[in-house]
Amino acid sequence: MTLALSGATRLYVIVGDPIAQVKSPGGVSAAFVARGNDAILVPVQVSVADLPAFLDVADRLKNLDGIVVTVPHKFTCFRRCASTTERARFIGAVNIMKRRPDGGWYGDMVDGVGFLSAVRAKGFEPVGKRALLVGAGGAGSAIARALIASGARELALHDADAARRDALIARLDTIGAGRVSVGSPDPGGFDFVANATPAGMQADDPLPIDIAKLQATTFVACVITIPAVTPLIGAARRRGCPTSTGTDMYQASEGSMLDFLLPSSPVSA
Amino acid sequence: MTLALSGATRLYVIVGDPIAQVKSPGGVSAAFVARGNDAILVPVQVSVADLPAFLDVADRLKNLDGIVVTVPHKFTCFRRCASTTERARFIGAVNIMKRRPDGGWYGDMVDGVGFLSAVRAKGFEPVGKRALLVGAGGAGSAIARALIASGARELALHDADAARRDALIARLDTIGAGRVSVGSPDPGGFDFVANATPAGMQADDPLPIDIAKLQATTFVACVITIPAVTPLIGAARRRGCPTSTGTDMYQASEGSMLDFLLPSSPVSA
Numbered sequence: 001m002t003l004a005l006s007g008a009t010r011l012y013v014i015v016g017d018p019i020a021q022v023k024s025p026g027g028v029s030a031a032f033v034a035r036g037n038d039a040i041l042v043p044v045q046v047s048v049a050d051l052p053a054f055l056d057v058a059d060r061l062k063n064l065d066g067i068v069v070t071v072p073h074k075f076t077c078f079r080r081c082a083s084t085t086e087r088a089r090f091i092g093a094v095n096i097m098k099r100r101p102d103g104g105w106y107g108d109m110v111d112g113v114g115f116l117s118a119v120r121a122k123g124f125e126p127v128g129k130r131a132l133l134v135g136a137g138g139a140g141s142a143i144a145r146a147l148i149a150s151g152a153r154e155l156a157l158h159d160a161d162a163a164r165r166d167a168l169i170a171r172l173d174t175i176g177a178g179r180v181s182v183g184s185p186d187p188g189g190f191d192f193v194a195n196a197t198p199a200g201m202q203a204d205d206p207l208p209i210d211i212a213k214l215q216a217t218t219f220v221a222c223v224i225t226i227p228a229v230t231p232l233i234g235a236a237r238r239r240g241c242p243t244s245t246g247t248d249m250y251q252a253s254e255g256s257m258l259d260f261l262l263p264s265s266p267v268s269a
Numbered sequence: 270m271t272l273a274l275s276g277a278t279r280l281y282v283i284v285g286d287p288i289a290q291v292k293s294p295g296g297v298s299a300a301f302v303a304r305g306n307d308a309i310l311v312p313v314q315v316s317v318a319d320l321p322a323f324l325d326v327a328d329r330l331k332n333l334d335g336i337v338v339t340v341p342h343k344f345t346c347f348r349r350c351a352s353t354t355e356r357a358r359f360i361g362a363v364n365i366m367k368r369r370p371d372g373g374w375y376g377d378m379v380d381g382v383g384f385l386s387a388v389r390a391k392g393f394e395p396v397g398k399r400a401l402l403v404g405a406g407g408a409g410s411a412i413a414r415a416l417i418a419s420g421a422r423e424l425a426l427h428d429a430d431a432a433r434r435d436a437l438i439a440r441l442d443t444i445g446a447g448r449v450s451v452g453s454p455d456p457g458g459f460d461f462v463a464n465a466t467p468a469g470m471q472a473d474d475p476l477p478i479d480i481a482k483l484q485a486t487t488f489v490a491c492v493i494t495i496p497a498v499t500p501l502i503g504a505a506r507r508r509g510c511p512t513s514t515g516t517d518m519y520q521a522s523e524g525s526m527l528d529f530l531l532p533s534s535p536v537s538a
Contacts, residue, residue: 005298007283007291007312014276019332022276029274042311043276045331057326062314063288 010039011063012261015054015077016070019045021226024068024254031258039263041068048072055080059103066261067097067105074109074138081107087149090171091141095253096260098267106267108260111139112146114253115194115221115244121252122244124192124219127151132183134158134208135196136168139223143196144168148176156183156190159197188213194221200230207232216240223249279308280332281530284323284346285339288314290495293337293523300527308532310337317341324349328372335530336366336374343378343407350376356418359440360410364522365529367536375536377529380408381415383522384463384490384513390521391513393461393488396420401452403427403477404465405437408492412465413437417445425452425459428466457482463490469499476501485509494519 012032014022025041032039046054051073058064069077074093078084081094082104088094094107116126131152133144136159147155155172157180159165165182172180187193187209199208201224209232214220220236225246233243259265281301283291294310301308315323320342327333338346343362347353350363351373357363363376385395400421402413405428416424424441426449428434434451441449456462456478468477470493478501483489489505494515502512528534 005295005309005311006289007285007294008289009294009312011311011313016276017331020275020277025276025278026274040274040309040311042274042280042309043278043332044280047329047331050326050329053322054326054330057319057323060316060319061323062286062316063312 004038005040006038008038010037010065010263011061012039012041012066012068013044013058013064014041014068014070015044015046015051015073017045017047017072019043019070022070023250024257027251027254028068028258028261031254032262035262037263039065046073048076051076065099065263068257068261069095069097078107081105084108087112087142087145090145090175091138093138096257098261098265100267109142110253110256110260111249112142113256115143115223115249116146116150117252117256118244118248119192119219119221122219122242122248124242124244126192128153129191130154130156130189131192131194132156132158132187132190132209133194133196134183134185136161136164137196140196141168143194143223144172144180145175148172148179152192153179155180157181158183158185185210186213187218188215190218192219192221194223195230195232196223198224200224200232201226203231205231207235211235211239214239214241219243221249222246225250273307274309275307277307279306279334279532280330281308281310281335281337282313282327282333283310283337283339284313284315284320284342286314286316286341288312288339291339292519293526296520296523297337297527297530300523301531304531306532308334315342317345320345334368334532337526337530338364338366347376350374353377356381356411356414359414359444360407362407365526367530367534369536378411379522379525379529380518381411383525384412384492384518385415385419386521386525387513387517388461388488388490391488391511391517393511393513395461397422398460399423399425399458400461400463401425401427401456401459401478402463402465403452403454405430405434406465409465410437412463412492413441413449414444417441417448421461422448424449426450427452427454454479455482456487457484459487461488461490463492464499464501465492467493469493469501470495472500474500476504480504480508483508483510488512490518491515492518
């Protein structure tokens, strides 16, 4: 990327711990410049213990306009926002924060829309479709909400933790009444299957679904970025299924982050 | 500049208030890359009131390797260094801090050597020469020490504040005994004249020396960066004197900062 960096360059940081694995500083900084903004996104490695003091200072840094938030800070940062989008409140987490005119932070959570953008870019449109989602944690909640908000006809939710699954279903009912149900590892009959659990990060993890029942017409998505191709994605591809990986999701999220962070984009109270 | 920015890029910040005027982020970041380091220097605007809390957090940011310090933070940052160079202790100020292996900061003050680098680049070598310096504040102290350390034969010091002048002379005597004396605005007979006062920042400021007595063979330097050509520098040039400006000095300082900040350069306890 080509950058005219100076003291006048507006500052954005991405906070996480660890931080070396994140890719967004390069892409978002280049996009800032491409869109005519003298701004940069740089990585800052902040521990959980140090995050409150970091945010206290961030509140008062005069040239800091935005914060991108990654693991493990998304829930704590949500609580520091003066205002957020509805979808961030649904999850109780943010992955981007933008300075409000009064100095406080306006937060959003674009993991869900990033996931859907990646899926759509691979040719799958969820409107009117039947989806099975495995995993009702933070990523699963964001994806579930995005699927319902984008018009999926049915969303079956599976999670080994039945209480967590039912709690998410109850919350999803507030926006998608009647379309959300209890699912199982059986992907048979679904147009779309997504894994939002860590199953696949370790080589000997069991697959999150019953792969023998996966049809070749089903679109299969996964949130895991390492490995780039999880056993689930690999098995789905061998059956001929169209797929979208965690890396696809995070790359698509960058566009949503940028739209939110740009100085010209609106800030809501 | 071309930069492969990612989460693994090591972070350096320049702190000041205001900050928009600083130029070093671009030059230092480009030089980091040119020397094979995945590192970047970005501006952070921190007020005097917020600096202590900022430094508390900076102590614990795991990917922050160095801090460049500009007005008004050079003296406070000196007190936060676990160790410094002797020339920083002489001034009681730092303009660069580098992370020590134990997590504390090692500081240096390169304003004086930056000033001399610029002067040398313009063809003046102070060894054995007679110098008149106007101004015994922070910048003047750094320049005075650098002139003595580099072998000037005589340094005459002039400051409207006689007590400040005499205090600096007394401290300079510890390193350059017998070579430092009380000066006046009369530049006659000196090989080198430097202004380290703010005189010249405002259009109606009086000149810091008696310009009628300036010889065309005398080298004239000034620390002021805005305006780029002060009335003193302009008048000296009209008389045919070789000159060096504040901008020349700060550009030369960048090289010294970089040498200090590079990961491969030593850190002293």
